[in-house]
Amino acid sequence: MLEQMVTRSPIGIAIVDTDLRCVWSNPALEQFGSGPAQRRLGLRFAEIQPGLDAEAIEAQMRHVLETGERVVGYEHVGRVRSAPHRETAHTMSFTRIDDDRGHPMGVYYTVVDITERHRARQRLALLDRAGEYIGRSLDIRRTAQELADVAVPALADYITVDLLESVLRGAEPTTRVTLLRAGQQSVNEGVPEAVVEVGEVAAYRPGSPPLRCLAEGVPLREERLDPLAAEWATDIPGGRQATFLELGLHSVLVVPIRARGATLGVATFFRRRRQEPFDEDDLNLAEDLVSRAAVCVDNAWRYTREREAALVLQRSLLPHRLSEQDAVEVTACYRPADELTGLGGDWYDLIPLSGARVALVVGEVPGHGIRAAAAMGRLRTAVRTLAALDLPPEEVLGHLDDLVARTAREEGVGPEPEDTDSARGSGCVYVVYDPVDGQCTMAAAGHPAPAVIMPDGTVAFVDLPQGPSLGVGGPPFESVELALAEGSTLALHTDGLLARGKEGAADTGRNRLREALERSASSLDLRCRAVVDALAPARPHDDVALLMARTRLLGPDQVADWDVPVDPARVAEARKTASRQLTEWGLEEFAFTTELVVSELVTNAIRHAVGPVRLRLIRERSLICEVFDSGDTAPHLRHPRTTDEGGRGLLLVSQFARRWGTRFVPEGKIIWAEQSLADPPD
Structure with missing residues (x-):
């Protein structure tokens, strides 16, 4: 009965002697790729499974032999003979076997395959790390790079994160599809697989998997890439052309970055060093990983858009x-x-x-x-x-x-x-x-x-x-x-x-x-x-x-002023005085307009105001004509009818001057008119 139990047990069982050489094993142990039981006899663990860490496992056996203490649930990860390209995980338990006098005869151990459980733990650990690491800032490019950093090497050997140019600008997505490389990472230092650098345009051929995923919003998995394909890229400004064979890439996952019903870009996962291709579990993990990052990218995009709108408001104010x-x-x-x-x-x-x-x-x-x-x-x-x-x-x-x-x-x-x-x-x-x-x-x-x-x-x-x-x-x-x-x-x-x-x-x-x-x-x-x-x-x-x-102070050669007697007959003299001053300043082309402005402003001051009248010319970036009087009534621009004899003075001033106005001072008021020196009159 005992022989049937150990022989038919689905759990791998083996016995080693005090030299740690195999003396017996059950058929179930063959599922781990070590060959028939007869071929295991007399061999050490390193000779049976060279892809595993034999030294660590034999150290557990020696400890059991020396102390008699059982070791239960010892886990190890490695590659067995039957699947050299795929990492597997096992849990082992060790028990010492003694003779009837209590002397150790060897070690009895069991082996259970926990690869699926181990991979599930790895996936959960990766997702936990992603939740902690991705989205620590509201910077879109940094968030994209954090996704790449988390995925390598836990899931992929090389990853690229391409986002729509409108998303990186914080603008609404447009019909024009322009992808920019927002982040990338590799197990190799310096990212030698990169065809374009971060910040550059990632141009893909029409119908290539990245553009299909971007348009359809559906992920894609290719277990084996065409070794002669040029990474689906075309017309890369300043980039290099390289086939997948030259880059050493053999398997790929392309996952759209989607959040709130909008596609923001694509993430592409490649394998290079690990020989096993991506499987469905890897695709599910990549989708979970990207979906978490997509929320952070979307938050950063919305923040960038709102901040840009706020800055536009601030700059406009x-x-x-x-x-x-x-x-x-x-x-x-x-x-x-x-x-x-x-x-x-x-x-x-x-x-x-x-x-x-x-x-x-x-x-x-x-x-x-x-x-x-x-x-x-x-x-x-x-x-x-x-x-x-x-x-x-x-x-x-x-x-x-x-x-x-x-x-x-x-x-x-x-x-x-x-x-x-x-x-x-x-x-x-x-x-x-x-x-x-x-x-x-x-x-x-x-x-x-x-x-x-x-x-x-x-x-x-x-x-x-x-x-x-x-x-x-x-x-x-x-x-x-x-x-x-x-x-x-x-x-x-x-x-x-x-x-x-x-x-x-x-x-x-x-x-x-x-x-x-x-x-x-x-x-x-x-x-x-x-x-x-x-x-x-x-x-x-x-x-x-x-x-x-x-x-700064305006120099004496920039300001000229004169007292004007309150006499209508002296208006002509004021015009001539202003004209002579313009000649001294080399502004003869402004003489006609200035004489007209001086004539109208001085005439109005003499006719309607009381007290002294002063005329001042200022040559700065513009030519300013000011007339001071002691009155407190402000002039008003009129629009006379064709039959009116007067009321056209300020209308003419407003037509010839760039701007004009009135300002009050403690002693009265100043009526001024300004002409642009950059635009001489015709």
């Missing part, structure tokens, strides 16, 4: 470039706190004004992200609109305050607008600089005062009265006026530059800013970036904006 003018040399630096979207509520602007003047603006909206960016965009648009009216800084902030408060009331925004896109509680500093006399006027609404870097390098902060934040109510805004020497630098900044992390002392922040501004730099742009790098961490807790403007 911030100035693409600061306007060119001669009043100041200017540069700016912006660093958002929201590192994912790159959006924030801080903004800066430079607005050209009449009379060669400029307005410098820096502001801050509470909060971060797209809501703050939307509120910032509305606020910046309002500032530019108010600046076009040539209002003093305190009046600009006053109108802006009313606008923010009214908008908040209409939208029903409470005192804490954190979850809305309201601009209530925003801060802003508005500065107007005149390059003719170097005068600078500024006002602030809940915003840090600018710093001034003197020509000698010393730094001082403007003693600027602080008005309330926009939209919260409070006393009226006040402005200060100061004269700036040529070569002085204004540094307008948000409060994110004053405190790093949670440090809050204003004096400490100012001292740090002063030290950073005092450090020399070869250019204004480098100094601006150096200040932000020194004071703001790579991931600031608050948005940071810094606008630096180095002042």
Whole structure:
């Protein structure tokens, strides 16, 4: 009965003597490819199964012989004689056999094939590793490379991950199929199998398996590749042509990368070193692996698309470039706190004004992200609109305050607008600089005062009265006026530059800013970036904006002004005086138009205004004509009928000048007209 049990047992059983040579085995052991039992007799384990780790197995046998302790469930992986190209796994148990006096006679061991269980564990381990390793960032290319890194060498010897070009850009998939190599990996260092590099176009022949999988969304398995096929590729820019035989590739899996019903690309798995071809279990594993990666690629794609949309919004709200003018040399630096979207509520602007003047603006909206960016965009648009009216800084902030408060009331925004896109509680500093006399006027609404870097390098902060934040109510805004020497630098900044992390002392922040501004730099742009790098961490807790403007003065040869007697007969003399000045400047081609503008503006001032009249010409990037009078009534453009005798003066000015307008000053008003020097009149 015992003989029948061991002989007919489906479990492989063998006995070795104290020299570890086989003395008996049952027929079931033959299923492991070791041949008939007679051929095993007298052989050591290494001679019976050279593809297995014989030393480790015999070490277990010796341990059992020496100690008498049983070893149960010892697992080993290797290649048996009957399947040299396929890795198998077995579990073995060892028991010592003693004679009737207790002396060891040998070892009795059993063998059970657990290859399927071992492969199942490997698949689960690979999927667990994929879940942990793939998708650690929202970068599409990095995610694709992580898929390649995980699959090699656990599943394949070489893998390529190709994604649609539109997906890599974060755009919607299009009918145009252009695949880019997003990731690849190989068991061989340097990926010698690669025909194209990461980032290059992966061009496949029409009807090739990758394009079929991409179009149909169905995976494909080829156990044996055509050795002379050229990896299905064609017209590879800068790539090399190589057959599968030259690359050593013999089996392939092509799996579409699909998520939420959309195909984003294809992953291609090759075997080179391992001789066994891919089977159905490998294909199922590859599909599971790719499906997990596809979700991460889809998330990264959607994030890229949304972030690109957000950045387009941000770029549309911030100035693409600061306007060119001669009043100041200017540069700016912006660093958002929201590192994912790159959006924030801080903004800066430079607005050209009449009379060669400029307005410098820096502001801050509470909060971060797209809501703050939307509120910032509305606020910046309002500032530019108010600046076009040539209002003093305190009046600009006053109108802006009313606008923010009214908008908040209409939208029903409470005192804490954190979850809305309201601009209530925003801060802003508005500065107007005149390059003719170097005068600078500024006002602030809940915003840090600018710093001034003197020509000698010393730094001082403007003693600027602080008005309330926009939209919260409070006393009226006040402005200060100061004269700036040529070569002085204004540094307008948000409060994110004053405190790093949670440090809050204003004096400490100012001292740090002063030290950073005092450090020399070869250019204004480098100094601006150096200040932000020194004071703001790579991931600031608050948005940071810094606008630096180095002042210039227009030379005496660029400005000319004259007193004009309040007498209609003196208009002709004003025209001649302006014409002579244009001749001195070499602008004779503008004489006719300028005489017409001077004639109309001076005539209107003498006819309708009171007090002294002054005429001023400014030659900058444009030719500016200004007429000052002490009146407080603004002229209006009329459209006279053909029978009217008058009312055509400002209409003619508007036709010949690029732009014109009126600005009020404490002593009266200035009517101005501007002609482009880049476009001489016909």
